Amino acid sequence: MKKLLPLFAILACAIVTIFSCTKIVNTEIGGDLLPPIDGVNTKEMFLTISTKNIKDTITKVGYGIPNALGYVNDGIFGKTTASINLELKPASYPVVFPVSKDSLFIDSVVLVLSYSGVWGDTTQQLGMRVYKIKNNDPSVDVLRADTTYDTNYETPRGDELTENFAEASVDIRKLNDSIYPRNEAAINQLRIRLDKSYGLELLKNYDTTSTGAYHNDSLFERTFKGYQIVPSQKGNALVRINILDTNTKLAIYYNYLKRDTAGGVRDTVVKYFNTNQYSNRTGSSNNIKHDRNGTDIPKFLPANNDKSDSLLFVDANPGIYTRLLMDSLSGLSNRIIHRAEIIMEQVPGNPVEDGWLTPPALFLTPISYGGDSTPRFALPYDVTISNGVIVNQATFGCYPLKKTDPVTQQSIYYYSFDVSRYVQNVISRGDSTFPLILYAPSNDFVYLTESSIYTAYTGTSSGPLNTPAIGRVRLGGGNHSAHRMRLHIVYSDIQ
Structure with a gap:
């Protein structure tokens, strides 16, 4: 037994050495x-x-990447407010309607933004308002298509366009639902209704004469500087908006009295103003502010x-x-x-x-x-x-x-x-x-x-x-x- 003790001691030491x-x-x-x-x-x-x-x-944010839109109040990083400034234009010129102005009637006008995801609390609704970009100088292009703007770039704010001039509520959970507006089956749209008075302005106030806003692109740009989409301090999320997607547009829903028909027969149609990176190019910017x-x-x-x-x-x-x-x-x-x-x-x-x-x-x-x-x-x-x-x-x-x-x-x-x-x-x-x-x-x-x-x-x-x-x-x-x-x-x- 005494002879075995040194052997056990050697084995024990070896095991300890290996595991340590x-x-x-x-x-x-x-x-x-x-x-x-x-x-x-x-x-x-x-x-x-x-x-x-x-x-x-x-930083600089171009229209070719997703833009942020919304408001976040974060206990660690502070408050973030992300707004979008956006040009939307007709696909071609002159801009024509099927009948004369006195036979055009507005149904609604909606600013549509292509939604591609959210970061934040989806259970709270966001608040949004839409404004014209103010036309201080018709000769100045506030949003140039060939310029990528810094996130602190400010555009002058003009008249409010939101429906009834009141904040629009956005339920984030419903943004990827399928919807069926006139002549369209759509999904992933953030839709903000604008006031009917703006729809009437678009139908009644402009024409295709040689000096009219609907005559060509340069005259259109002198009149329409674009839109500001601004969140209120409501909710707690930022949504991703794809500026160049076909889902981003201004939808003008209207009806008109058809020519040569008895009994005042009307037809209902929609006209779109879109973003474009090729012909009639449009500009945009993503204004992002942090309050730490x-x-x-x-x-x-x-x-x-x-x-x-x-x-x-x-x-x-x-x-x-x-x-x-x-x-x-x-x-x-x-x-x-x-x-x-x-x-x-x-x-x-x-x-x-x-x-x-x-x-x-x-x-x-x-x-x-x-x-x-x-x-x-x-x-x-x-x-x-x-x-x-x-x-x-x-x-x-x-x-x-x-x-x-x-x-x-x-x-x-x-x-x-x-x-x-x-x-x-x-x-x-x-x-x-x-x-x-x-x-x-x-x-x-x-x-x-x-x-x-x-x-x-x-x-x-x-x-x-x-x-x-x-x-x-x-x-x-x-x-x-x-x-x-x-x-x-x-x-x-x-x-």
Whole structure:
């Protein structure tokens, strides 16, 4: 028995050694592809990242991407008001009606917007009003078809056009219902009835004479500057509107006395004014305003003198962007990098509010050391570009994922950006460790390299990474106590 004791002791020590040194790597993405961390051949480390909120931005929104419309009151990010300014025109000129003006009678006039989704609380109705864009100077084109406007661009407001000059209520839950207006079977339409007096104006006040608004496109533009669609502070959602879709139009429903018929026989018809990017081109803009008062954001913006912020606020452009510094990389000795990932975790708030105000897709891009306003470019080695479009957003880590928060037991979102090749080249070849910008772009481009004159689209071939203003996330910064942003590296020493 005494002879067996040393054998048992040796076996016990071996078992303890195996279980204490071997560990399955806990990466956020792709852990099953990596070797286990055994403490000898494969190891891991976590490096500190310095994080700062930098700036609340504006952006440009063209009519070729979805526009945001609505109102949100968010306890974490504040109030957002998104309005749309829009030109609508006849398909051709001159604009003719089947009979003379005195035989035309208005039924209704409806502004129709193509609906393609919602972000926010769908149980609350939105309030909308429609106005003319004021015609201060007929020679000035307020919405140019060849111009993409900033989100802070203002158009002059003219007379209200909403039916009975009262706020129209929009039930978001019914926007994808099938409807059957005159001579049409439709779906995904946000319809706002305008006042009949405006319909009468369209039927009675204009003509096709050589100076009339219905004669040609230039005369039409001198008279009709477009429409403002403005939400009230009601509801809690932003809807996506497709400006160029055929569902976006002004529908003029009218009837007329048919010629050469006895008994006053009438016919009912509809005439449309539409958007157009080819002949008789139309312009648009998406005016988006943020009010951050009443939130924690003013504690961090304008940027303070702290080296690192504990909370980072990122919302879809036009929104806040942040800066990350990984200075600790420069002191690492050469080694084999199996995976390097920047792990970012949501700091949860009200679980109900977090449930319908979901996070955006994020993008991580280096800048030169010239400052935060220097051009952004693709992260070397880890971003893949094909034909001017970035094609690996998913594997790079742009999209949010879900997990259970060990602190609150709530479901939270997180991101894991794969920077493995970049880190390998920093420590092996001495490449620069650039400051990184973290933001949620909509229709944005970055340069191919630090010195390139060519750019790549941050979105996909099917559209932008985010709809403007739709998506927000509060992340833990590099010094947050429970949700610290960190650089996780799985590596092996070079023998």
